[in-house]
Amino acid sequence: MFVRTENFRQYIKYYPVVATIIALNLIIYILTMIPVIGDTIFYMGMSVNWLIAEGEWWRVITSTFLHAGFFHILFNMFSLFLFGPELERIAGKLRFITIYLFSGIFGNVATFIFQSGEYASVGASGSIYGIFGAYAALVYYTRNTMPQLKQIIMPIIIIGLIMTFLQPNINIYAHIGGLITGFLLGLAYFSPKNILRWRMK
Template identity: 35%
Template sequence: MEQQPPADRGAPGASGGGEAVPTCYRHPDRETGIRCTRCERPICTECMVSASVGFQCPECVREGSGTGHHPAASRPRTLAGGSIAADPRLITKILIGVNLVVFLVVAAAGTKLLDDLTLVGRAWAPSPTGGSVEGVAEGQWYRLVTSMFLHQEVLHIAFNMLGLWWLGGPLEAALGRVRYLALYLLSGLAGSALTYLIAAPNQGSLGASGAVFGLLGATAVLMRRMNYDLRPVLVLLALNLLFTFTWGGIAWEAHVGGLVAGIVIAIGMVHAPRERRTAVQAGTCALVLAATVV
């Protein structure tokens, strides 16, 4: 395919830090600023259960303290209302696995498969029979999705998967599996859509960092919701945006599109009123998807 070399979508990093805060009484290695409204023990995002006011720990929920033994109140929920899972990183592990498998398959298959799956708006693809025009503008909409799981270099996928692991685990625990997966996919799709809209038609683009930037934006929203120190994540975001706009060969459109989508979706998920939480969360995701499609 005659086009410019595919632009990596960068590789956002991640780091922790902040002021000293209490640790979860069930997970001593996890810092938290949330306490059970009944027993006042510190609890992390995996352990917190939504109550009529604030959050409760699993023990208080099981004992029915202050809940009147209502069946719905006995089901543990995440901060965003999702079900608490035994493995809070399952979807993150699956996403990393999918990216790694695709990377190995493409490496084994060669550049032809890479060209067929990379995001490109419209470009000439030569062939022994004369060639053809290919790209999203030619009806190959699947490229908007497949490009989210493509990586060309080991360093590229390594940084993106590290970012996915560091950012994805806490978000998956706080949002629940379904909401977290929606955040990841919609952020990545929004990044692809903005790249298609703004980048040169024959400019190839690939990488998972549009989705990872969405997770970074959502992390900032979640930390603000939990009254954590925002300075570490804001510094991390600023550094990644600096690299985005100063390093060559990076599809900045995917980063910005994913970041904006991640922030909007996270606001809808963690700030939705309890009585209309599911409707607001679904509506926010539908709004982002509609904007992406348009």
């Protein structure tokens, strides 16, 4: 399910949304490496709670496309590369986009609500955990018909949550907020009624 065997061209053709998001994140990361210009992009886009409170609301969106270092973006984009395609195939392009974006946004909103005004963060991990949450909703609906899916997905989510609380410098609220948002959207998108409606179109 999460073993990628496509070549580069096939991957872009089959999963255009995931491929575009990965490319966008990589391009922005490269731009932030440029002296002076990179710092401006980074600090204008990062999520800073007190600046959001003063009206710079775009930061809850832009910060999901910024990363603090090579291993930060490597981990997030590898996770998206691995887990994103199957969800894009199941949910469809538009629904996948909403899961990815809204999970990242509401993860940052949760951070804004529960962290101090000085708290600042960047990264796509809220969106990544939103993907995990959507899979959890799929597990809920298929628990009796596809028990093997639960055996694959739930250990990934559990390990991810454990690492969230064990690793330093992790935005816990972005992870939890993203996970919950993805789960709720998944419950809405993957309900038997909605899936039947998709197939009848």
